[in-house]
Amino acid sequence: MKRRNFVAKSSLGGLAALLGVDIVYKNVMPAGYTPVALQDSDPFKLFKKDKGMVVLNDKPWNIEAQAHLLDDRVTPNKSIFIRNNGLIPEEIDVEKWTLTIDGESVQQEKTYSLAELKSKFKHHTYQLTLECGGNGRSEFDPPAKGNQWTIGAVYCASWTGIRLRDVLEDVGIKDDAVYFGYHAADVHLSRDPTKEPISRGAPMSKALKDETILAFKMNGEDIPLAHGYPLRVIAGGWPASVSGKWLQRISIRNIVHDGTKMTGTAYRVPCKPVAPGEKVADEDMCIIESMPVKSLITYPKSGATLSKGKKLNIRGHAWAGELEVSKMEYSIDFGATWNTCVIEKPANRLAWQHFSASISFPQEGYYEVWAKATDANGVSQPMLLPGWNPKGYLNNACHRIAVKIA
Amino acid sequence: MKEQNHGKLKRDFKSLYRKILLASVVVAIVGIALIYFMVDPSLSAFKANEPDTEIVDMPVEDDFDKIENGIHSRTGFIDAPGMTETIQNCTNCHSSKLVIQNRMNAERWKTTIKWMQETQNLWDLGENEAVIINYLVTNYPPKKVGRRAVLTDIEWYQLEE
Known part of the structure; x- marks a missing residue:
């Protein structure tokens, strides 16, 4: 065991040698943060997941739990599903990490450092259920497009952060605010820097709820990298895609947010019931809000x-x-x-x-x-x-x- | 008499010498073992089947497009006409796993390709589009599961309470 620990401890140094560069912030790199260069190795070790988790997709990473792995009252990281739309951010410098609040409906644009957010606003801790909108997709007939989730894309962890409402009150929001939309640091699959892998949000009524928080801790520790380190929106009870990871910017919109995966058919269902396999025009698809029982x-x-x-x-x-x-x-x-x-x-x-x-x-x-x-x-x-x-x-x-x- | 004594002494000395030599060898072996144990207390070097933390699978150039039991090892794709075109055009941005787990007819694959071209920077597939769609609908056809499938692959076990 000792030798294996030694190997594990020295792997960052080994990685630096492998990359031919030193990892500048090696000593401030959080526990659980694995440099992205290692993204293609064993996902169970990389993300500290239970061996019973099922990998649906390895680019981007999509991994789900099985029912019996979700027995804990508060789900530990090892059993938490991973749903990524893009690639995990490659450079995370918490010292320089900022959150900007902008959009048509803010009184003025404002930027906070991570330290400011943590010191300026009151902390709250909630257990919040997050379920992927597509959890259970594998059972539809005719089959539906996308990752074929069975039952394991759901969990309830304990999240600590600050209320989005408190931050928005500090910024000042205009009366015409309709929706919030997040922007994050993940990278589009095509690596096109002008494209966002995902940028979703929710109506202001959800943004202003007590439990809608900007979280920096999960289960009492720094959020694991795959789950949004160092800052993440948590909007429990709604499709987990509303809870944007690697949060850098929130836009307060005077229209329904039109970011990537807000439009077309993404995270939308037919406004009126349709027969299995029926074609549905984009304009007849409605945004999913609360998840069902x-x-x-x-x-x-x-x-x-x-x-x-x-x-x-x-x-x-x-x-x-x-x-x-x-x-x-x-x-x-x-x-x-x-x-x-x-x-x-x-x-x-x-x-x-x-x-x-x-x-x-x-x-x-x-x-x-x-x-x-x-x-x-x-x-x-x-x-x-x-x-x-x-x-x-x-x-x-x-x-x-x-x-x-x- | 003197000669005899001398011979006895010589034999005694030889016997003592052998004992000292044997003792030194034993001490040396134990010493080496102890030092090794200090360096590697779990004796991991002797556990051949225990995987090392740092082992990473590197594709060997010769096996890059290896086919085993009709399956392309690197991607998991079924080896059939159109596989190469599918690998070349459909695994640059996302994993082959995303393709394999999806079951669609030709029309829906066409829509999906169009969506990827409009939003995901997929290039014009040209003549390969028909080849790829044909490969997918032939090898990964939709399965009828109805409104609720029966439970399959149940791993039975004795529940001890």
């Missing part, structure tokens, strides 16, 4: 075999975008009957909620345990796929695990 059974892992007479204790999490989950149920007969689970209140608004149940099985055989959450408006998860949409967003169909009683 959903849940995951995180224990046990699918495939559990129990002896007859033993009870099965299940647990998991449920979330409902901007709303709270009010009811959690399970079924072991494919939805013919449902039983209630115990569901906890969220740690704070937009945090996922934990559920549990103890299940008895009537006889030996093959079972599936299906979980169904219902939100505060009485809307439940469907057992079948929800409405088909061209880009395969918002699949909140019930999660289920296989169980055998022998």
Whole structure:
């Protein structure tokens, strides 16, 4: 073990030799920051991810969890999915990192250093659920374009930062403000410096919510590089793409933000329901806002075999975008009957909620345990796929695990 | 008598010499082992199958376009007509993994290519466009899964509580 540690510790020096240059800020490089030159090596080591995570794409990096890896109440970094639209920024100098607030609807443009942001504004910590808009895409028929996420593009970490609202009050916002849009340091896949990989945002009503923060810590530590170090928007309950990573600029717009992946079909669903496979014109596609109600059974892992007479204790999490989950149920007969689970209140608004149940099985055989959450408006998860949409967003169909009683 | 004594002494000396030599060799071996153990306490040099942290796969030039069991090793693409054109035009910006996991018909691939040309700096594919689309729809056709697929690839295990 000692030798391996030594190798790991010396790898930065080795990297410098490899690149033929010294890494100037080597000593201020944060733990967990891996220079981008190493981007093509083992992603599990590079991003400190669990070996059970599934790599969907390695350029750009897209890696998802499996249900049983998400069992923690607050998700640790090792189980957090990575969804990148572009390439991870290659030069991050926290000493020189700034955030600029600009746009048509600011009183005046203003720039803050990272240190200023941290010292000037009050810190808040929230557990916030982030789910990729395309989580579950792999189940749509006909198949939808994009990374074929199954169920693992969701997590709930603890984020510490400052309220976007506090910063915007300090800058001064005009009455005609409609939307905020972020701009970040990631690099377009084509390496064209005039193109942004992604620049999304949300209406001012979401920007001004208590829990919409500019975060600099995740789970009490510097945000890992792949998750937006050193500064990131966190807008829990909305498609995770609203929570821009590597944040450098926020534009307060007097129109709906028209940055990359705000327009066309990106993160949009048909405004009116369509038949599977139907063509939908761009102007008939509407921006996704709050994510729908959903849940995951995180224990046990699918495939559990129990002896007859033993009870099965299940647990998991449920979330409902901007709303709270009010009811959690399970079924072991494919939805013919449902039983209630115990569901906890969220740690704070937009945090996922934990559920549990103890299940008895009537006889030996093959079972599936299906979980169904219902939100505060009485809307439940469907057992079948929800409405088909061209880009395969918002699949909140019930999660289920296989169980055998022998 | 004198000769005999001398011979005995000589034998005693030889025996002592052998003992000292043996002792020195033992001390030397133990010493080397101890020093090695201080440098490498986990004896990692003897664990051949334990991967080193710094091992990075480097493509060997000879194997750059190796095909194994009908699969192009470097990209994972199915070896079939149009594969080379697909690799050359579709893996510069993004990984082959993004192509392989997507299942579309010719019309939707065409739309996707047009989108990449309009927004992602993809060049005009010329005659290769038809070759690439044909390769994709032939080798990666959409599968019918219906409104909800059955659970597959279940890894059964005994749950101990």
